[in-house]
Amino acid sequence: MPHHTARPLVLALSLASMTALAQQAPDTPVEHAQGSPKPATNLPAVEVKAQSWRQTLKAKLEHMLAEVDGTLITVTKKTTVTHLDQQPTVIGNNLDQLLARSPGIQVSQQPTPTQFNLSYRGLGNPQESEYVLVMQDGIPLESDWIGFPTLYAMPLTQGLASVELIRGGSSLLYGPEPAPVLNLVSRRPAADAPLSFTTEQVVGNRGLYSTYNVLEGSSGRWSYRVDAGYVGSDGTRPNADSQMRQADLYLAYRPTAQQQWWLDLHVIDAASGDAGRLSYPQWQANPRATPTPYNRDWVDRDQLVLGHSREFGDGWLFTGKLWFAYQDLASRAANGALPPQPPPSTTTLQDEQFRSSGVDLRLRKRWGQGNAFTVGTTLFDGDDPFRQWTSTDLYVDRDDRSGTPRLVQARSSHYASVFAENVFRLPHRFHIVPSVRLEHERVAVEETVKPPFLRRPLINEADARTVPLFGLGIGNDFGHGNETYFNVSQGWRPLRYFDMASPFANIVPGHAPDPSKSLSWEAGVHGVPVTGLYYDVSVFWIDFKNRIEAQHINATDVIEVNTGDTRSRGLEGQLNYDFFARTTLADRGEHLEGFLNASLLNARFTASAIPGQVGKIPAYAPRYLLKAGVTWRVEERVKLSLTAVSSAAQYWQDSNQPLGSGNTYLPARIPAYTVLDLASDWQLNRTVKLLAGVSNLTDRQYYSRVWQTGLEPAAGRTWYTGVKLTL
Incomplete structure (x- = not known):
């Protein structure tokens, strides 16, 4: 048992023992060192309350990551966790609602689901979230994590349990992008x-x-x-x-x-x-x-994880x-x-494909x-x-390829x-x-x-x-x-x-x-x-x-x-x-x-x-x-x-x-x-x-x-x- 919890418990037990001793024989003389008998004195009741360290830890984990979270060490890093079951359902991937409890994350509004723009602490333009590492279950969601770190696909919020925001050492946990x-x-x-x-x-x-x-x-x-x-x-x-x-x-x-x-x-x-x-x-x-x-955007993303x-x-x-x-x-x-x-007289048809694979072992x-x-x-x-x-x-x-390359x-x-x-x-x-x-x-x-x-x-x-x-x-x-x-x-x-x-x-x-x-x-x-x-x-x-x-x-x-x-x-x-x-x-x-x-x-x-x-x-x-x-x-x-x-x-x-x-x-x-x-x-x-x-x-x-x-x-x-x- 941690010593910060043991101290109040020892005090409570000592006080309880003294009170019980006085109540057992309230009229019986007590021998003092000098040998003179004196009547016992009833001590006032003292209520001592102690909160378990486990309760404190549980309360902290409502808002932050565990200090050692599986194979990740997050203690001394600044972390914020939003548990989505404690707030109403987020409809239509409303990022302002999803990230309302995530300090410092700025949403640059684009009301279409084919591009997402986030920034943090003035570290870069939010265009396609290029300066923020966005992951799902610890795996990057970017188009190409290294060569083209842009965010064009986001899972529906109904399928998410929580949102974790990690800064101060985030690059040492997961890799490229300065923070978060x-x-x-x-x-x-x-x-x-x-x-x-x-x-x-x-x-x-x-x-x-x-x-x-x-x-x-x-x-x-x-x-x-x-x-x-x-x-x-x-x-x-x-x-x-x-x-x-x-x-x-x-x-x-x-x-x-x-x-x-x-x-x-x-x-x-x-x-x-x-x-x-x-x-x-x-x-x-x-x-x-x-x-x-006449302009239009399309995004297809498939990902398999073992x-x-x-x-x-x-x-x-x-x-x-x-x-x-x-x-x-x-x-x-x-x-x-x-x-x-x-x-305009012409349009540009563009196609970018990203085929990626990765492994993470910890x-x-x-x-x-x-x-x-x-x-x-x-x-x-x-x-x-x-x-x-x-x-x-x-x-x-x-899919038309008849235009001029x-x-x-x-x-x-x-x-x-x-x-x-x-x-x-x-x-x-x-x-x-x-x-x-x-x-x-x-x-x-x-x-x-x-x-x-x-x-x-x-x-x-x-x-x-x-x-x-x-x-x-x-x-x-x-x-x-x-x-x-x-x-x-x-x-x-x-x-x-x-x-x-x-x-x-x-x-x-x-x-x-x-x-x-x-x-x-x-x-x-x-x-x-x-x-x-x-x-x-x-x-x-x-x-x-x-x-x-x-x-x-x-x-x-x-x-x-x-x-x-x-x-x-x-x-x-x-x-x-x-x-x-x-x-x-x-x-x-x-x-x-x-x-x-x-x-x-x-x-x-x-x-x-x-x-x-x-x-x-x-x-x-x-x-x-x-x-x-x-x-x-x-x-x-x-x-x-x-x-x-x-x-x-x-x-x-x-x-x-x-x-x-x-x-x-x-x-x-x-x-x-x-x-x-x-x-x-x-x-x-x-x-x-x-x-x-x-x-x-x-x-x-x-x-x-x-x-x-x-x-x-x-x-x-x-x-x-x-x-x-x-x-």
């Missing part, structure tokens, strides 16, 4: 779960229809789960319609209590119109305007994952034009008094052909790493975690057809990099359920295909830049000092070196060089409090939880070859990002939640300058915005659950995503209602 790791954890049936079937049917405005169906259970040594879902919508503008289909299969076999084999199959098929981006005057005049009524875990005894645990993925990105894109402008050994050692390796291989055609048919089919590239990526970490438990409740990871990447591009407007030679480049990473974490448990933590760690961003040579510019070949690297410092404190309260507050400093910038040689030729350094510093805090936790309502399963998390950011360029760039604010680095909400939850009956996301104004490009003039004008900054969402689940009985909610409750007209070609209007007020049946 966003890991989506799939739902799994319990080992003793009976056979069950659920179907969810939801409708809403703008033609919204969503269905999600699950068959799952366990029998003996086997567990299984099969789901199929669909979400369709007409969208917020003409040619903004979308459809997404998903199917998953999970099969697990436990030959003994100490080992398990499993198979995961994930299939995603999505398509959407691309209504096009608007200038600021066009958005003000008509936010529903559609300059590209996994094995085994406990060997004496503290040894092994986990291994082998995966194969195929993703096809297709698009039809022509220049935008609003009447009275004439429509071994953990618990030793001594609370110490643990992990070691492992990760290997990855990608084969990613890239092709384009020019067609005069603005509505050409995605515009671009043909063969691309490949290879990655290997080995890593090790150890947590040492020291006297006075201190712990220290040294980490090391060695990474190696190789990317190659061989071009046989280039766009006709370019005069550069064909690209034939191959570059390899070896990057060592180190980290150190220190922590201390103090008081009751509190911990201070400090982490300093290195991270990096791999060299992408586009970094070696852009397919669409006169970039001079043979000038591949070095990878961008980060050094991250984080110090904070978190804990559960009283029942129902959880807090986590930290300060951070991130130096991001070798940001890749385009340097012009002349009016048309550019090279990619390492000239940009940025510094991000600030405070990130999280507060959760259950107002009913210390009342009898909690004993009956009723909770009223409020939460608030905030990211306060100061980011600046500290070096750049671009004149006047030093001192400017990087793109998508708002001074504050606030998320708050309140959830009323009655076990097996009600979940009602009101959440808010509020962002400060932010620049959308590193130059901090507006773009264009007149009808093509784009302001330098994205205005501040606050968005409210309301969601609810009402369990009528064991079989029937009602669902209802409103996103963007106040119908705020805003935008949070801007590119060189214009801004993307965010969705207005959206409501839904539906029913979920359990059989």
Whole structure:
């Protein structure tokens, strides 16, 4: 038993013994040392309450990862966990709702299911989440993890059990990207779960229809789960319609209590119109305007995972994952034009395929008094052909190859790493975690057809990099359920295909830049000092070196060089409090939880070859990002939640300058915005659950995503209602 629990128990036993002795013979004289008899004195009753360390640990795990989570060591790293069964159902992959309890993660809104834009602490443009490592069950969801780390496919939120956000050492756990790791954890049936079937049917405005169906259970040594879902919508503008289909299969076999084999199959098929981006005057005049009524995007992603875990005894645990993925990105894109402008004469049909495979092997050994050692390796291989055609048919089919070849590239990526970490438990409740990871990447591009407007030679480049990473974490448990933590760690961003040579510019070949690297410092404190309260507050400093910038040689030729350094510093805090936790309502399963998390950011360029760039604010680095909400939850009956996301104004490009003039004008900054969402689940009985909610409750007209070609209007007020049946 830990000594911090033993002390109050010993005191309680001593006081109880003294009181019992006095009560047994209240009128019997007691002999003192001097031999003079005196009457006994009744001591006042003393009530001593002690909370078990197990209860404290359980309360902390409602909001953070375990210090040693399977084969992962996360102690001294800053982690946040959102358990989705404690909030209402998220419909239509509403990322603001899904990530409302994930501090600092910024969602750049694009209301179609074929591209997802996330950023963090001003470390990079959120375009396709290129600077955030997004994973499902510890396996990357990116198109190509190394050469093209973009996010075009996301699982339906109904199939997720929790969302894990890891920063401060995340690169040492999982690999490339500076920070953070966003890991989506799939739902799994319990080992003793009976056979069950659920179907969810939801409708809403703008033609919204969503269905999600699950068959799952366990029998003996086997567990299984099969789901199929669909979400369709007409969208917020003409040619903004979308459809997404998903199917998953999970099969697990436990030959003994100490080992398990499993198979995961994930299939995603999505398509959407691309209504096009608007200038600021066009958005003000008509936010529903559609300059590209003929453009369209398609995404297909299939992934197969084979996994094995085994406990060997004496503290040894092994986990291994082998995966194969195929993703096809297709698009039809022509220049935008609003009447009275004439429509474009040609369109570009594009097809990018990604065939990848990987293996992740990890071994953990618990030793001594609370110490643990992990070691492992990760290997990855990608084969990613890239092709384009020019067609005069603005509505050409995605599989039509009759157009004129515009671009043909063969691309490949290879990655290997080995890593090790150890947590040492020291006297006075201190712990220290040294980490090391060695990474190696190789990317190659061989071009046989280039766009006709370019005069550069064909690209034939191959570059390899070896990057060592180190980290150190220190922590201390103090008081009751509190911990201070400090982490300093290195991270990096791999060299992408586009970094070696852009397919669409006169970039001079043979000038591949070095990878961008980060050094991250984080110090904070978190804990559960009283029942129902959880807090986590930290300060951070991130130096991001070798940001890749385009340097012009002349009016048309550019090279990619390492000239940009940025510094991000600030405070990130999280507060959760259950107002009913210390009342009898909690004993009956009723909770009223409020939460608030905030990211306060100061980011600046500290070096750049671009004149006047030093001192400017990087793109998508708002001074504050606030998320708050309140959830009323009655076990097996009600979940009602009101959440808010509020962002400060932010620049959308590193130059901090507006773009264009007149009808093509784009302001330098994205205005501040606050968005409210309301969601609810009402369990009528064991079989029937009602669902209802409103996103963007106040119908705020805003935008949070801007590119060189214009801004993307965010969705207005959206409501839904539906029913979920359990059989």
